[in-house]
Amino acid sequence: MSYDRASVRAVLDRVKAEGRGSLNPAECRALCTAYGIAIPREAIAASARDAARMAAELGFPVVMKVVSPEILHKTDAGGVVVGVKSAAEAEAAYATIVRNANAYKPGVRLEGVQIQQMLSGGCEVLVGALTDPSFGKVVAFGLGGILVEVLKDVTFRLAPASETDALAMLDGIAAAEILRGVRGGAAVDRAALARIIVAVSNLAADFPEITELDLNPVFARADGATAADVRVLVDFASPKERYRPSQEEILRAMNRIMRPDAVAVIGASPEDGKIGNSVMKNLINGGYAGAIYPIHPKVPEVLGRRAYKSVKEVPGKIDVAVFAIPAPLVAGALKECGEKQIPGAVLIPSGFAETGNVELQEQIVAIARAYNVRLMGPNIYGFYYTHKNLCATFCTPYDLKGTAALSSQSGGVGMAIIGFSRSAKMGVSAIVGLGNKSDIDEDDLLTFFEQDPNTQVIAMHVEDLKDGRSFAEVARRVSAKKPVIVLKAGRTALGARAAQSHTAALAGNDRIYDDVLRQSGVVRAMSLGDMLEFARCLPLIPTPKGENVLIITGAGGSGVLLSDACVDNGLGLMAMPADLDAAFRKFIPPFGAAGNPVDITGGEPPTTYQNTIRLGLADERIHALILGYWHTIITPPMVFAKLAAEAVEEARARGIHKPIVASLVGDVEVEQACEYLFDRGIPAYAYTTEKPVAVLGAKYRWARAAGLL
């Protein structure tokens, strides 16, 4: 589709020159025409005979409306006739309209009578574009009327949207089935609707001054779609440009900051209990092997390391400076970092925007920009990078190396990450506090983690995305390689209110967040617990090769609950081929149920679990396994755990890597069995059927979005 941008530019220039904030109907039509959006055909008749001819050409029925600069309210003036069905009626309507207009205002100046194709039938939908404070231009689609108004059944995508996006939007509303034709109604022309969505999204994206654009209703028929009413709002104020270094620049700085060879601690203190002391201890005791430079105005050394009065006195290169000094002192020290060409400053201190001191924060950002120093924080706990044994934080140290990278905007959530990680023995590559996000934010981290060989999954707690568009672009690229999990806090009206009082961040419409995050391949966690479990498990679970999930369960009751959980998590239970069904039946008692779930029944010996799990792993048509274990004396928890782990190990040795998760019901011994399985890379949970399925579901969501399924 080629769009006539020049025409639109001309229209908008005129609107700007006239100082208007919206377009008139003719201008709206011009925009539609320029972008190939079908609108009702129309013509202006100067006589009754004209009217009859034009109406016949347009096709009946038509609507006829008076055109006069002196008549604003056409209906009041008797200047509108709808449902004109024939040439004779058109002639009569012309006469009526002219007569009424003259009666309404004697001697009125008439420019003619507009003849417009009258639309009806098909399905009324809405296509629009709006400017989101975080994501910028987004395109919207929904069914018209009450479905949009009452049920808020609308879906969004970043603009411009691709044809694939547009087609997905047609399926993205709750009432999607209507578009496919119900009650004997014809299916709508999906290609035509998608073209309009794409065109609207391009129109909005091409012209930043278009802040809102509404096609409502669009009549979607079996053979096309026409926008019956169009509204366009504009704002010519130039939007604030956001600081955005190139991906290469980001990477150059982030690699030095996150994996530094030399760290300065500004405000390093020999005094117990001081933040600058905790940071030093964590660095040293954490086993960081790089250079550590304490910076202190007076003392000659801190914890046995030579101290310097300023970073400028340090002889060698410094990659990152951790700030442990009060807010008012930050600006001065930051300038020195700039002069020393340190690429990153980790600003632990609070007392900036979060306490209302926006000015101070803007001041340090200006310094950072001037010297090209990237800022982490302020108002953060610092960060961890385990593969360098780096605990650049005043919190408790954490050193279990793994492949999960986590970040949080809030310090409290950061502490939850550390506690959970330690308790669940979750290996991490990095934990990062983002706090006020005066500079470094989620997209900088994503850019770093994307190429960090030690990171396989990225989980982020987010209260607001200062530049959602940039995040979405980077996330779309990164999530194609590594799962990106996002817990968006403030997603509900109440939560958003709390978010505003907390970080003064403008929380966007959650539906926009939801749709755009999905469009970007992000796996959204709906709770803190889910975010942590997904981060823990996704690196453990191999990527599935297909959609066929099989449940093998000793407890029929668990099988039912596991099936429920599959539906909740968008997983499809494999329809069992007859031969496979027969193969499973060989291993289970006659009153067990094959099919899916495979119910091996309680009271079975270890061999039954073993045989069925092995078969589940071996058969190529099965792509993922969910195990339901039931604690019995015949097959105690640890016996089950060992045989399951062994079967998986054997399969791995033969090159079979299938996602496998387990739910264990039984007495407390199942907890130890779960731990045993987790230690061997099999997510296993006690007393719950929903958690293992949720983590498998998250892996599937990611794999689908990444195009791996």
Place this chain on the structure above:
Amino acid sequence: MSYDRASVRAVLDRVKAEGRGSLNPAECRALCTAYGIAIPREAIAASARDAARMAAELGFPVVMKVVSPEILHKTDAGGVVVGVKSAAEAEAAYATIVRNANAYKPGVRLEGVQIQQMLSGGCEVLVGALTDPSFGKVVAFGLGGILVEVLKDVTFRLAPASETDALAMLDGIAAAEILRGVRGGAAVDRAALARIIVAVSNLAADFPEITELDLNPVFARADGATAADVRVLVDFASPKERYRPSQEEILRAMNRIMRPDAVAVIGASPEDGKIGNSVMKNLINGGYAGAIYPIHPKVPEVLGRRAYKSVKEVPGKIDVAVFAIPAPLVAGALKECGEKQIPGAVLIPSGFAETGNVELQEQIVAIARAYNVRLMGPNIYGFYYTHKNLCATFCTPYDLKGTAALSSQSGGVGMAIIGFSRSAKMGVSAIVGLGNKSDIDEDDLLTFFEQDPNTQVIAMHVEDLKDGRSFAEVARRVSAKKPVIVLKAGRTALGARAAQSHTAALAGNDRIYDDVLRQSGVVRAMSLGDMLEFARCLPLIPTPKGENVLIITGAGGSGVLLSDACVDNGLGLMAMPADLDAAFRKFIPPFGAAGNPVDITGGEPPTTYQNTIRLGLADERIHALILGYWHTIITPPMVFAKLAAEAVEEARARGIHKPIVASLVGDVEVEQACEYLFDRGIPAYAYTTEKPVAVLGAKYRWARAAGLL
């Protein structure tokens, strides 16, 4: 409203006599008239003048239709004219219809022309009744058209429904707002709609033979509601009567079974590893103080207790017999129990309906009925009643006394209950396996737990309700006194399929379950984890006295997530009165946020937590507290736990009992702090913001349903 049952009976008798399965339009109208349901007014005209007069009386516009036994397809015969707007048009239409009919079939026998009020405008809704396999007659309400068809936006209640039920149904659909008037449309006449719902529900309930009843559409206007189209299906086969002892009979038996003074173990065995041996050990080692009678055909004693060949040989009274013998031997032993007048048999053995052996199960049920023995099971783990130190089961013993009673249909879920209870130190009153539910089911248990002084909350895992109606009736009564939590397995299409292969139970439409359970005051748990947490926490949380929930948090980030969770769980954050806001502000730093959440900010000393929690407990306008703790060096986890518990203890001493839950984020020490708080009756969770709010939400749901709020 008085209903004319005699007229309906007469109509149905005629339909029955004629062997029909549905009612004709006149019969449908007769039913509506008898139950006061407005239908379009109509009359039969014998002449054009008649037609004009009648139409004027009915009110224009009208529809006119030929009436002739010889014309089935009226429209084909040109026998229908719609939109007749005046007396003149009515006369003309009469002539047209008669002319067309004669042209269609010369010499046709005409009985006249029907003149019917033509309905339009307002809101099209659906009111219906259907027969659910589990719940029997239920009444349905939804908006008409695509909202019902595509979005399944329908709500159900047991029939007959009260006016309160009916009004709640109007708010129970997603599109409820439409009924209140949107886009300038008028609100519908809610009383009139509710009257129709109540009438339909009564009609269905009064006449068992009415299996389906559809009023679709009903035109709901600002000044009334009229059913435009009515359809009634009937089935005169008499439904199978279900065995239903009176509540007194149930109670008499259940009290002896659940709190027995003497237990016989049929199949008691001296041999390690045998089920009959495990049961004996659990009874003895569990500390059961009543009489224990081992029944064994040969051995003289089991585990030091004198054994008897049959229950009939036992000298004393026996309250319950636990069966630990193979299925084929059950019938014989059960007869002896009957002869001994033992009121209950706990049937551990499997090999009945669950393995396809329906006949054997029916046989034992027949014996039980004949001798008035109530059966628990078969195919169960048995049951626990801790306040009698009774472990009548072959599973691991459990003895932590408490007030939560739990039941499960599946043995696996039963084991999860035991494991979770032990791990979480959940005190229970009883754990009961229901298995095949050949006789005793959830409503028998509810009837027992209702009056059991040791039980304060009842949690049930349910795969099917064999008699959902009876369950709903009992649950409605019991839930007004004690929370009833239900985990309904097989709630999704996939889950229901698994349920069928598992218990051959017919899983009902989940929306019906959802609505009827809510109507019955049941708190529905959507996952096994939730069911267990609700059972654990609901007895700990005092009943709230109002809807004002306040969040006090040290971590702003937790505050946002806790607010999100409040919305998810239907909790409303209190709008802070100015004086209360000022009172909180006195305790928190100037950059903290008062309002709700009260963000005391991190880094605050214990006194800040203490002061704000005390104020939250003391102020009568606050009805429930959610605490968000953030692990810091200044206020370590145990310090927080102790001060919070102390504040609650002080309040309790002053007679203040407010629900209070806590979310703790921090390093692993928060786990110990959570345990400390739990031990003191304060639900507290680590690394999650959603769990504490979910349990508080469950308590609120119950309190609202029980009419306590």
